[in-house]
Amino acid sequence: MPWPADSAILDGMRIIGLTGGIGSGKTTVAERLRQKGAFVVDADKVAREIVEPGQPALAELADAFDGILTPEGGLDRAELARQAFASTTATDKLNAITHPRIRARTAELFDTAAEEGREVVVYDMPLLIENGETETVDTVLVVDAPDDVRIARLVGSRGLDEDDARRRLAAQVDRQTRLAAADVVLDNSGDIETLVAQVDAFWDEV
Ligand code: ATP
Numbered sequence: 001m002p003w004p005a006d007s008a009i010l011d012g013m014r015i016i017g018l019t020g021g022i023g024s025g026k027t028t029v030a031e032r033l034r035q036k037g038a039f040v041v042d043a044d045k046v047a048r049e050i051v052e053p054g055q056p057a058l059a060e061l062a063d064a065f066d067g068i069l070t071p072e073g074g075l076d077r078a079e080l081a082r083q084a085f086a087s088t089t090a091t092d093k094l095n096a097i098t099h100p101r102i103r104a105r106t107a108e109l110f111d112t113a114a115e116e117g118r119e120v121v122v123y124d125m126p127l128l129i130e131n132g133e134t135e136t137v138d139t140v141l142v143v144d145a146p147d148d149v150r151i152a153r154l155v156g157s158r159g160l161d162e163d164d165a166r167r168r169l170a171a172q173v174d175r176q177t178r179l180a181a182a183d184v185v186l187d188n189s190g191d192i193e194t195l196v197a198q199v200d201a202f203w204d205e206v
Contacts, residue, residue: 017137019128023150025188043125050101142182
């Protein structure tokens, strides 16, 4: 079953799944929606939180994989990724430890939104389409920009090497697939003000 559906009290709540490829402008959109008063569940943040020091998942990962803790006791993500993506068995081991925690924490956040009486929740999930979660949301909101524009932004403002940026784009679903899955598209091929104006118009109609 989908993550948000693990929440016990979703009746009547509208879930907007915010997604888009790397460098498309998701963070910018999520930030604007927060400013407008939206309750945003940030999937990347949840994934980071459940492996923080003191969390049971971190101790279990440290038992299951070798040398994945930093001297300070935090998670050495690069080392974990190196080991966990080396084989499907290792990836399964990683997922068995992290996925239940991610689901539980995500459901908890949806519960909180419901308890607050929120009628709309934004689920900020970069891999919504890749993970087949589009059916779990009411509206798929896609932030879109041409590949070359995204690459230029990632190189220009994020300092990524161009080949690296291209590789990361290629590892995700392509633009047409993402657009085909969208209920609403925010066009981020122009400037940030134009994007923000579209976010505001979308939010006003929600
Ligand atoms: P990621 O998937 O890497 O987290 P993202 O989809 O969250 O990226 P943002 O972080 O919002 O995208 O945007 C990527 C970069 O491009 C940022 O540095 C942002 O400031 C810049 N950017 C976003 N939209 C525009 C725009 N319309 N014009 C110029 N720069 C932009």
